[in-house]
Amino acid sequence: MEPQQNKELADLLGACGRGDRAAFARLYEATSPKLFGVAIRMLRREDLAEEILQECYVSIWNNARGYSVALSAPMTWMTSIVRNRCLDTLRRPRIEVSLARDEESGEDPLAAIPSEELGPLALLQRSSDAKALADCLAKLEGKMRQAIMLAFFEGMSHSELAEHMQQPLGTVKTWIRRGLERLKSCLGED
Amino acid sequence: MRYRDNTELQDRLAAEYVLGTLRGRARLRFEGWAREDAALRRRIEAWQERLNPLAEAVSPLRPPRRVWKAIEARLGTDASTPGRDAGRSGFWDSVSFWRATGLVTSGMAAALLVAVAIQKPQVVEVPVERVVKVPVERLVEVESTKMQPAYVAVLRDDAGKIVFLAYANRQSNELWFRRIGMSNPGGGMGYELWALPTEAGEKPRSLGMIPPIEKGTIQLASAADQALGSFPALAITMEPEKGSGGIATGPMIAKGDCQKFW
Numbered sequence: 001m002e003p004q005q006n007k008e009l010a011d012l013l014g015a016c017g018r019g020d021r022a023a024f025a026r027l028y029e030a031t032s033p034k035l036f037g038v039a040i041r042m043l044r045r046e047d048l049a050e051e052i053l054q055e056c057y058v059s060i061w062n063n064a065r066g067y068s069v070a071l072s073a074p075m076t077w078m079t080s081i082v083r084n085r086c087l088d089t090l091r092r093p094r095i096e097v098s099l100a101r102d103e104e105s106g107e108d109p110l111a112a113i114p115s116e117e118l119g120p121l122a123l124l125q126r127s128s129d130a131k132a133l134a135d136c137l138a139k140l141e142g143k144m145r146q147a148i149m150l151a152f153f154e155g156m157s158h159s160e161l162a163e164h165m166q167q168p169l170g171t172v173k174t175w176i177r178r179g180l181e182r183l184k185s186c187l188g189e190d
Numbered sequence: 191m192r193y194r195d196n197t198e199l200q201d202r203l204a205a206e207y208v209l210g211t212l213r214g215r216a217r218l219r220f221e222g223w224a225r226e227d228a229a230l231r232r233r234i235e236a237w238q239e240r241l242n243p244l245a246e247a248v249s250p251l252r253p254p255r256r257v258w259k260a261i262e263a264r265l266g267t268d269a270s271t272p273g274r275d276a277g278r279s280g281f282w283d284s285v286s287f288w289r290a291t292g293l294v295t296s297g298m299a300a301a302l303l304v305a306v307a308i309q310k311p312q313v314v315e316v317p318v319e320r321v322v323k324v325p326v327e328r329l330v331e332v333e334s335t336k337m338q339p340a341y342v343a344v345l346r347d348d349a350g351k352i353v354f355l356a357y358a359n360r361q362s363n364e365l366w367f368r369r370i371g372m373s374n375p376g377g378g379m380g381y382e383l384w385a386l387p388t389e390a391g392e393k394p395r396s397l398g399m400i401p402p403i404e405k406g407t408i409q410l411a412s413a414a415d416q417a418l419g420s421f422p423a424l425a426i427t428m429e430p431e432k433g434s435g436g437i438a439t440g441p442m443i444a445k446g447d448c449q450k451f452w
Contacts, residue, residue: 021265028258033250036257041248050257057261072235079242080208087210087217130243151211152244158211180205187240 009074016064024061031075032057035082042086042155052089056082083155090155136186144179147172204233208241339452341414343424345444353444354400354426356383358414360452365397365414368405372443380431383408384438385421385448395421399433424448 009030015023032053039049039056060078067077137145147165150156158176162169206212207220224230338359345354353372358365365383372381380402384394397417398408410417428440 025258028261032257033252034245034248036253037248037251038245040251050253050260053253054257054260054264058264061261061265073239075245076238076242079245080238083210083242083245087213091213091217130246133240133243148209149244151209152241153248155210157213161211176206176209176211177202180202180209183240184201184205 006069006073006075010069013060013064013067013069013074013077016061017067018065024064027060028057031078034075035078038079038082039086041153042083043089048089052082052085056085087155132187133183136183139186140179140182143167144175144182147175148179148183151176200230201233204230205237205241207234208237339450341418341448342451343446343448345424345426345446347444354446356424356448358410358418360415360419360450361413363410363413363417365408365410365417366405367400367408369400369403374402375428378431379428379440381426381443382429382434382438382440384425384427385418386423386425386445387420388422394425394438396434396436396438397424399429399431400426418448419450421448 009027012023012027012030016027035056036049036053039052040046043049043052056078059081067074072080137148140148143165147161150161150164154160156164158169158173161167161176162172165172203212203220207217212220224234340360341356341358343354343356344352345356347353351371353370355368355370356365357367367383374380381400383397383400385397386394395417397410400408423445425445426443427434427438428443429438434440
């Protein structure tokens with residue numbers, strides 16, 4: 001997300017907070033494709049993703065007044081709302097969602113997911129916000145990076161990661177924990 | 191609780207919360223802590239700032255038109271100010287709202303709130319009810335241009351509702367106040383304002399009766415520095431109209447921190 005775009009989104013959110021429905025429509029236009037992408041990727045079901053998206057935008061409208069750009073970038077805030085809602089949903093009808101992941105497309109639903117290779121990280125390089133993160137992810141060991149990205153994009157739990165990566169649960173937990181620690185120190189914040 | 195004094199553990203949990211690997215009851219419990227703990231929320235936000243840019247790597251996909259139609263239907267045709275969501279709302283959705291609310295009740299932001307509401311009509315003339323919604327950035331702007339050293343207090347009733355704002359320049363004998371939705375008790379009773387001391391053994395000091403008007407001033411017996419300087423909080427009790435005579439007898443109506451602002 002570029003600074004200019006951040007500013008525009010923050011302004012739109014501010015206008016939403018003042019009850020400006022036209023600004024809300026523009027915010028939706030600008031952000032819903034990305035957030036829908038995030039939801040579909042995590043839930044693997046369009047109907048669920050549509051439902052979640054709908055709930056999230058209602059919530060964004062209702063909470064826009066309390067939003068402050070000084071405290072959180074617009075896309076960070078909205079992405080958190082969507083990812084959180086997706087994680088709530090994944091927690092409930094777990095089996096249903098897992099089945100749908102395999103049946104619907106006929107293709108390997110995880111084919112597009114970053115493996116140990118760096119390929120998809122190249123996408124992040126296009127965005128200035130994400131570039132530092134991409135660089136730091138690239139420095140992680142392959143398995144660690146894969147575990148973190150599967151958890152983020154697919155909403156996989158520790159045990160799902162263990163199963164998918166065919167590793168003991170303890171190993172996967174350690175990868176996640178160490179990977180996050182290293183990301184933090186690589187990003188140079190405390 | 192073990193997590194409270196273990197910042198390393200807090201940070202690890204915040205990271206896994208944001209990543210999504212903190213699940214089930216642990217996730218809910220953690221959200222419970224975060225509601226109560228502003229420092230923990232900041233850790234969560236820091237991790238959101240670190241990890242959420244990953245979402246940039248997701249291919250965008252335009253949702254079907256029906257999603258927007260459904261959102262519009264949910265919000266109704268009334269394009270007025272958004273209300274609080276009556277439906278279910280996720281934890282994170284409203285967290286920054288709570289935080290903003292929390293900010294205006296404490297320390298500096300409370301000072302600013304009172305300053306904006308009472309001190310200087312030339313700064314901004316708006317009803318207090320609207321000032322509470324002023325974005326934090328705007329409050330900070332006011333601070334940098336207009337503030338003078340002052341004492342400020344925001345008093346809340348039992349239900350946590352702000353009912354009384356107070357402000358006094360440190361060298362002044364005048365305490366400005368504003369009552370918010372406090373009706374007069376009647377029956378020969380009124381409200382008395384107290385400064386509460388730090389030490390449990392010490393007695394509260396009466397600052398005088400609060401006039402039965404929405405906003406005005408109370409004459410302090412000495413400059414605010416002497417009258418308020420060593421008292422960390424203010425309180426209001428219900429007393430006979432002529433005053434309690436120095437020892438509070440009635441029920442406490444409201445209470446809140448009194449902060450130095452300079």
